[in-house]
Amino acid sequence: MTLSERILEAYDDLTRKERHLADLLLKDLDMLVLKSATDISAQAHVSKATTARFFRRLGYPSFKTAQRAVRSGEKVDSGRELSSGAVRRKGGRGELAEHLANDVQNLVRSIESLKSDELNQAIQCLAGADKIWVIGFGDSYPLAHFARALLIRIKTDIRMIPIGGFSVPEEFASIKPTDAVIALGVGRKTRSLRLIMRSAMRAGAQVVYITDQASRGGPDVAVVTLRCRMRGISFYESVVAPVSLITYLCSALALKIGQAAFDRLQFIQEIHDDWGDLVSGDL
Template sequence: MSGRALGHRIDERITLHYDTLPPQERRAADMLLAQLDDLATYRAAELASLAGVSKATMSRLFRSLGFADFDEVRDHLRGLRTAGEPRRTDGAPSLSGHAESEGEAIRYVLESAPIPEAVRLLAGAERILVVGWRNSYPVALHLREQLAQIHPSVSVGPQPGQTIGEELAGIGGADVVVAVGFRRRPAGFSAFVGEALRTGAAVIVFADPTGSAYLARATVPLECPVQGELAFDSYAAAMSLVSALADGVLESRGREARERASAIASAYDRLTEVE
């Protein structure tokens, strides 16, 4: 097989080599594409039967695509899921199994994360900058919204249509930068963490285990698992951690935080902004 396809996803490999495949292997390839989301839930013999080809033909197709056998295909698909691509690798999960997995992730985070250290930094910061891109942005925004109720200077970035460099201008040793970087992070995340550290500010990093390199560089690392029983990542543990941090900051800042929260609630009432 041409080395060009090595490292490509299985569907990309099929596209690269489709025109050169014999008719029977092409037929099997069509079936693989049709069953791609659930491919790892089948056995090789079942796939051959679905395609209407022999097991030998299916084996030849796997080799044509650069895989030694179907076990290697399964490993490939699990690797895609680990990298954050939505894909089922173990069959359709039950909702009860999903709920159990979510509960375990939340317990793990709340019991293992250095929450007191993060609360101390956030409560004592002069300014807080929370940053997140793509699927990390909702977590960053939620953290900002919670902290803004009880802290006078909390911002989130990047704002729509804006870059992030200007957000770091003026950040210094009395401040805290929270970098939220779950998997499928933008390529510039590492550079941002480095730049945030260079400001002298404390840097709190939210990340899943694939962000271990960034967690290791953080002043306070907050590791949150995101992979559960379903095909798509879950941020239940991260959102629960946000609530725990905000609650801790409220307690730590005491009367000042409570008065700010009350003042904001009164403004809501006067402006009729919320029900």
Template sequence: MTQKQDSSFLSHVRATLPKMHPAERRLGEFVCDFPGELASYDAQELAKLANVSKATVSRFVRRLGYENYDEARKHAREEQQTGSRLFLNMPKMDDVEGSLAANIVQGKANLDRTFAAINQSEIDAVASCILAARKTWVIGFRAGHPIADYLRWQLLQVTENIVSVPGAGETLGESTASIQKDDCVIMIGLRRRVAVIDTLLTQLTGKKAKLLYITDEGVAADSRPSWHFRCYTAASGPLFNHVSVMALCHMIVLRAIEISGGRARARLRSIELANDQMDEL
């Protein structure tokens, strides 16, 4: 195979489009819009979907540098596992009930697969770490950023020594420079992950702080953090399903409240009293 796999399948197709003949370009544009079709169908089926000949499909994959269609489809399938939302199937607009049922089934499957690999003792260890920490840092990027904010907000019910970073206009260095070995760090790295995550993992490991790394299932098990929880995010539509990530956050907060006992109840009473005094429902 002459095509280099150090670039993504889609980026290679886009880069090659200007060099293609009209029929090949039409097929290339179709593949860019619906790459999941190439990953799922054989050459004849793809030709019919894109309204081109099977010979055009053969010329198309050779122009991309693949020896044959199966090799191109293999690369597309590999990329399908790593993150482009374009590879996810689009729901059919005329099957609303079927779409709802498929999403519910997929969400349940994600929960089952996620928690089959995470045991109670691990969740308890994370909750205890948060309660004992000098300070807890929650770090999130892209899709993980609002989830990190949500987790920090929920954990405020049981501890005040918690912050989510980076804040607006802040650099990572301004926050990570303050992390100490008595701290707890929770980093949420969902696809597509930013390039700095791997460097940040190494840096945080060097600080000796306890580290929980929450990712999707596309990340291989990482031995650097104290805990690595992999959440399944497969979906029946064009957006990743983060129900298992939110459920994991809920479990961590719930166990922190349960383990802290009287301390959590006292803080919750203080919060409710302050809410009542300010007439906040």
């Protein structure tokens, strides 16, 4: 189990101050290798005693033990493993209630960890962009489709990568410094995502990165990184938090854009009415 997996597994049982430390390490695990316990404690605004207790909760006798484990190349994450009871679960109302409780916790913990200034910065980046690019590969591809479906209703020029049958570099060549990017990196990440994000930053575009709590992010790939808790209790990770965050960002963006967004929504509805393609009531 990696350090980030240990942190996420124990997160619900951590105290408020221990969560400050957990959030700091999840953003940049390299600091555990590069900094002392005193430096990390100061940066997280917690005492050294809190830091020592935090690492004991994770199963390490001391900070130094955790530091040595990471320096020696503690197990690298290659994708989420099944929980110990996943194969034994058979389904039913009890399991459904547990599933619901887990998703509620994912939402609550995600909202608690998101900072209002970072959310506002993300919304401002998107509102001021000439074009918005939505990027998602693999597990993130359905979320990218969902984000684009919401954005195209309120803003005119929404691009998506990848598009089936089209080369990514040819599409990406249209990016401008006046553009913004929503990059989705949940579940298993691809090298292509990080390469595109870095290229977008070099092109001067504003990149908003939506990812899980274990992802490092970094200023070389995004101006804002928004992390969601995606803990699953069976075979799959939960995507409730990223879906909710995407919905919130798009709703807040519509309000930020103002009348132009509402006019576009109204025009789209008038087209549907004119074409008669929507069925009222039940099918």
